Amino acid sequence: AQSVTQLGSHVSVSEGALVLLRCNYSSSVPPYLFWYVQYPNQGLQLLLKYTTGATLVKGINGFEAEFKKSETSFHLTKPSAHMSDAAEYFCAVSERNYKLTFGKGTLLTVNP
């Protein structure tokens, strides 16, 4: 069975600082991994995904994530936080392309 653990339900950074949101997964087969963002009163928007190939994945809005099989991790990073990055971020894993298992989410706050 697949599962996702997001470390830290709330992360607070200053504008311009590095953003690091942690995600560890468990999967019985090579996983597909996703990061979604949810802005207030909006749906889930795909930031980036890893399926196969290059382990460093670049997404929208300057975010990237690196798949590390040995660490079963897929942490999300952005070099310099912007106020507009404040949102809730969800890591998700899929073993069969369509059924996603989500983490509990990490609320990112960006301070001026």
Place this chain on the structure above:
Amino acid sequence: EPEVTQTPSHQVTQMGQEVILRCVPISNHLYFYWYRQILGQKVEFLVSFYNNEISEKSEIFDDQFSVERPDGSNFTLKIRSTKLEDSAMYFCASSVVEKLFFGSGTQLSVL
């Protein structure tokens, strides 16, 4: 960019009543899904739908839930007799392959 549309954005109902949540998936997508998020909890998979039938459902998706694609464009989730614990944000999603597009959700409040 094309988007998944959900209506209504907020639904309030009395316990025991039937509700229908509506979704218009992206037009060329083949796979359709419902997920839900109870306040403070994870987003949970409910059901997937392909080729006019359920392809997979979770333990949450019991006999009080049903899905339908009545007219080739809409995709609905029906809850026959709502319970207090059904209060949640319900997300519809559609996909061609592994990239799911989510709607903005329907907040269901059962009183």
